[in-house]
Amino acid sequence: MPDTTTSADVPALRIEGLYKTYPGGIEAVRGIDLVVPGGEMLAIMGKSGSGKSTLLSLVGTLDKPDKGRIWLHGQDTATIRDLAKFRREEIGFVFQLHYLLPHLTLLDNVALPLLGKADALRLAATALEQVGLSHRMKHPPAKVSGGERQRAAIARAIVNRPRVLLADEPTGNVDSDSEASLLDLFQSLRDEMGMTLIVVTHERGVADRADRIVHYKDGQIESIETRESA
Template identity: 45%
Template sequence: MTDPTSIPVLAAEGLAKSYLSGDRTLCVLEGISMVVAAGESVSIRGESGSGKSTLLHLLAGLDKPDAGELTWAGSPDTGASRRGHFLGMVFQSFYLIPELTALDNVLMAARMLGKVGPVERARARALLERVGLAERASHVPAKLSGGERQRVAVARALMNRPQLLLADEPTGNLDERTSDAVIELLLSLSRETNTTLVLVTHNLAHAAKTDRQLTLQGGRLGSV
């Protein structure tokens, strides 16, 4: 019998993605291969326009590659029905619902799976406490700072106990001090919960804090 702990949480083989630009084809990613183990943190660094967000969208199953194969925990099923259970995402722009409180924004992840009861509410409150926002649970996003909004987004991403956490430039809209705090929070929470983390960033210092660092250049992925 195969040891489930030996199966990579994320495996990509030969991923390629191109887009039409006028009358020519623009190759963004070419032959991307990577394997990420359970509980590992990996950063992907590259210049603006290098295709980092495109790659993360492929890894999240939000877009389809032109070629190559992606598996989550050994399965090629990367559809929407599995996504809500398997992975959480943190974006640069937070994507919180303006009309909802911090607590209800965290609960949205559970609501997407049709599960919002006392257990889920208790977990959402515990997550907000863990990210230092227990006293801000009833505040809407407009009443929160940028750093607080991103901490709500981190709590939401972890709500459904995902195996994989994908973070796409999560500090891009924050000042340096707040950025450092959010990265430390992401890393500590991923370690506490043994959640695999893939962090896309242009920040060298943030990338250096992960277990493994990769760079994206010319459509190809390389090790640092």
């Protein structure tokens, strides 16, 4: 029979039998199986040291598993020759710290992943507009609030229009008002751009904004909770 599978049938992420152990016998990832449909916001929730950030690094191809396979939009990451190019085009990263360069404006910071592109500044300006920072483009990081710095980091992560956004404790260094604003932004990226978001957190309030919550403990998935009101 002919293959009738379409791109709509291919999940954004599929993980099978994933393991990662660090020196000293630390089992950060133990036999993970997971499927994430395109356009979903998934939260991975667990205590510090549970291995959830390691799992995110494996998904983002920043680290390699000891065993198991990862597919991103149908591509087996173990077979990709130029991982740096793949990450640049397909994956955006947001971390707890913004990692903006202090001597550059927000516009220039966001344009960094686009070095060599003739329209880099235009695309960076568009990304800053998407996150509500069109009025701060010419400001250096020190002249804006913590929440605005994190928004700029999100703009930098989406400037290449990746299909998957990975966020590791993205609200860990902002106040409650900024947290709510950032989570609204994540949901708009999902709803308006069709982006798939995977957010690592230890905060229930953050996880509650996701479509599903993976409860993660000692390198394993304890349970997966579906959020009906997400």
